[in-house]
Amino acid sequence: MNLKNRLLILVAAVLVLGGVALAATLHAAGRAAEKDRARPGGPRVSRGEVVLDAPGRSVFRNMAWGPHRDEIASVPAADPAGPRTSSGVRCLRFHSAGGTGICLQAVHGGLRDGYRAVVLDARLRELRRYDLAGVPTRARVSPSGRSVAWTVFVSGDSYAGTDFSTRTSVLDLGSRTLDRNLEDYRFFLDGRLHKAADINVWGVTFADDTHFYATLATGGRTHLVRGDRTDRTLRSLHSNVECPSLSPDGTRIAYKKRVGGAPDDAPWRLYVLDLGTLRETATAERRNIDDQVVWRDGHTLVYALPGDYGSDLWSVPADGSGSPRVTMPAALAPAFTG
Amino acid sequence: MYLADSRTAPGVPDTAGRAPSPGRRAAVPATVLALGTVSLVTDVSSEMVTAVLPLYLVAELGLSPLGFGFLDGIHNGVSALVRLVGGRFADRGPGGHKAVAAAGYGLSALCKPLLLVVHSVPLIGAVLAADRTGKGLRTAPRDAMISLACAPDGRGRAFGVHRAMDTAGALLGPLTAFLILRAAAGGYDAVFTVSGCVAVLGVLVLLLFVPGRAASRGHRTPAGKAPLRAVSRRPEVRRLTVCAALLGLTTVSDSFLYLTLQRRLDLSEAWFPLLPLGTATTFLLLAVPLGAVADRFGRRRLFLCGHLALLGAYAVLLVPLGDSPVLLWPALALHGGFYAATDGVLAAATADAVPEAVRGSGLAVVQTGQAAARFVCSLAFGAAWTAWGDRTALAAAAAGLAVSAAVSALLLRPAEPLPADGPPAPVR
Numbered sequence: 001m002n003l004k005n006r007l008l009i010l011v012a013a014v015l016v017l018g019g020v021a022l023a024a025t026l027h028a029a030g031r032a033a034e035k036d037r038a039r040p041g042g043p044r045v046s047r048g049e050v051v052l053d054a055p056g057r058s059v060f061r062n063m064a065w066g067p068h069r070d071e072i073a074s075v076p077a078a079d080p081a082g083p084r085t086s087s088g089v090r091c092l093r094f095h096s097a098g099g100t101g102i103c104l105q106a107v108h109g110g111l112r113d114g115y116r117a118v119v120l121d122a123r124l125r126e127l128r129r130y131d132l133a134g135v136p137t138r139a140r141v142s143p144s145g146r147s148v149a150w151t152v153f154v155s156g157d158s159y160a161g162t163d164f165s166t167r168t169s170v171l172d173l174g175s176r177t178l179d180r181n182l183e184d185y186r187f188f189l190d191g192r193l194h195k196a197a198d199i200n201v202w203g204v205t206f207a208d209d210t211h212f213y214a215t216l217a218t219g220g221r222t223h224l225v226r227g228d229r230t231d232r233t234l235r236s237l238h239s240n241v242e243c244p245s246l247s248p249d250g251t252r253i254a255y256k257k258r259v260g261g262a263p264d265d266a267p268w269r270l271y272v273l274d275l276g277t278l279r280e281t282a283t284a285e286r287r288n289i290d291d292q293v294v295w296r297d298g299h300t301l302v303y304a305l306p307g308d309y310g311s312d313l314w315s316v317p318a319d320g321s322g323s324p325r326v327t328m329p330a331a332l333a334p335a336f337t338g
Numbered sequence: 339m340y341l342a343d344s345r346t347a348p349g350v351p352d353t354a355g356r357a358p359s360p361g362r363r364a365a366v367p368a369t370v371l372a373l374g375t376v377s378l379v380t381d382v383s384s385e386m387v388t389a390v391l392p393l394y395l396v397a398e399l400g401l402s403p404l405g406f407g408f409l410d411g412i413h414n415g416v417s418a419l420v421r422l423v424g425g426r427f428a429d430r431g432p433g434g435h436k437a438v439a440a441a442g443y444g445l446s447a448l449c450k451p452l453l454l455v456v457h458s459v460p461l462i463g464a465v466l467a468a469d470r471t472g473k474g475l476r477t478a479p480r481d482a483m484i485s486l487a488c489a490p491d492g493r494g495r496a497f498g499v500h501r502a503m504d505t506a507g508a509l510l511g512p513l514t515a516f517l518i519l520r521a522a523a524g525g526y527d528a529v530f531t532v533s534g535c536v537a538v539l540g541v542l543v544l545l546l547f548v549p550g551r552a553a554s555r556g557h558r559t560p561a562g563k564a565p566l567r568a569v570s571r572r573p574e575v576r577r578l579t580v581c582a583a584l585l586g587l588t589t590v591s592d593s594f595l596y597l598t599l600q601r602r603l604d605l606s607e608a609w610f611p612l613l614p615l616g617t618a619t620t621f622l623l624l625a626v627p628l629g630a631v632a633d634r635f636g637r638r639r640l641f642l643c644g645h646l647a648l649l650g651a652y653a654v655l656l657v658p659l660g661d662s663p664v665l666l667w668p669a670l671a672l673h674g675g676f677y678a679a680t681d682g683v684l685a686a687a688t689a690d691a692v693p694e695a696v697r698g699s700g701l702a703v704v705q706t707g708q709a710a711a712r713f714v715c716s717l718a719f720g721a722a723w724t725a726w727g728d729r730t731a732l733a734a735a736a737a738g739l740a741v742s743a744a745v746s747a748l749l750l751r752p753a754e755p756l757p758a759d760g761p762p763a764p765v766r
Contacts (some may be wrong), residue, residue, distance in 0.1 A: 027524055028525030035524070113393070132606075133611060195724045
């Protein structure tokens, strides 16, 4: 084949492939524009004031299509299907407690996206902000609102391959001290100091302002650890526990458990651990759960599952009884005000 | 086209192509530019996916990507084996290099549209593993084609050009992905589709513009029955493999180096994703000039000097110079310079030592030795970090690197001065 024919083939291929690429991008752009219009039958959302200290409210990331998609919105906790009030503050992940909010958001830069953690007061005004090293995944506030924690995934570099790792930071709003990486704490595995380079920590849930629980992975295993900010330690309590969530009375932990016999691509089931007896209870939710659960009250767990709008919130009793049900469609990362 | 056999041809310009005027350096051969274009285009494609994958998993699928970490070790081992297989099959006769490379690039291209239909961590992990298998297959035959397409005295520069184009693609990929996501929020399917189209274009450029019989001078005999064994019997190849592995054993992985850098200079976490960009930019800028320097100064010598640059990067992190963030720049410049002085240069040096008929196997052996040694270094460095802390671990790595460099200098010396088998240097 001579050069002219080869060039002709190349030009033809560039046109065809370019056409496919352009069509795919335009299609996706059209769909993105469509997501900015509310879909009939979807939740009603209107702009309004959202506060974090009004009792009896549920505050969450609104996933419903329309101009308020991805904004922090609020509904009465007793009427989760009711009209939503949206704040104008956009977050990928959100949590609030004690009148403090934590919002992990994307910052659209010129050449690449960045991420930051923004601490919000009860009126959603920015108190402090911190740049993040990667994609946000978990966020929690202590019951009093004085301590805040977040987890990001670090990866996506040219030479890093597919090896993902986590960074978890804890912030004390009183003293304004930030522990940037919980991997710097001393880790005691079954009471003995354990050092390893492969430690990852994620999914903090606070007991009070200085004590918390979290997941720690090392050597291919995950552990439930209890953390202490004052002496900077993590102590293992139990194994095969991911994304713990402490009950309001501080006696139980809801978590993802990797179960045997489950399909490889859906290994996690929702369990509750009694901290006093270390007895595990399977919940009635039989599907794969990849979320950090929230306790709506002392008896009910709320968690996200994929849905029509990306994510729906479901609930199930914590004691293993009942059955899972949708509590709020098109929502993610909920918090319940007292 | 500028073809020559490193062992038999005394650097006579091939009459089939533009013959360079006497005393001047030949332009980079068209085959090398074509292969560079293939790599550039393919890297745009693969880095587009790498850049958006975590965000896609977390923000769109609601999954946690941590599961990938468990698969990574297995992938590394498989990729090393596949590379040897690729090199061996590529030597099996005329057109073998191109066929194996096309299979490798084609496999990776097939993986991109698959990402549109798989939605769980293990399946996505499996697709990425297949993608890496394609990468492992194509690397040795591609480097063999580069080395066969140019005169021995221009190999360093040719590999420099190739590596620079490759890195340019790696830098452009994430940019392309984010432009698509800017145009179409949440358009991950568009990113994967575009990535697939770009990958197909890469395969097409390879098929259309890279000659099938890189060594078409007529005297190329197909490799014997066991080219890998034949290659590893050659003392020069052995020496080079031992040195590459020895130095690889003390080459701290990028992520560990960035982590040390971040701790040492107390950098904000937000800097972390930008550190690889610093290394890649330096690599991009220095690959061609250092490749050309290698041709004059000696490839093995420059390969060693590159490791001295790495030693310099370690020193910046070890010597108490204060913790000003300004130190970031020399550290990343030395790190990028290390890659520029070693990555393509090692391939050029290997080509010097391996006869044409088993070029693919030879490149695969040396590169696999280096990669395996770096993997061992990662494990050992992790353990040393755990036992002694990051500073002591790095000091140990630096000491090891200094010793390895000294041993390598002794081992590689007899083959100098270059060019031993190339044309005589032009008279000034």
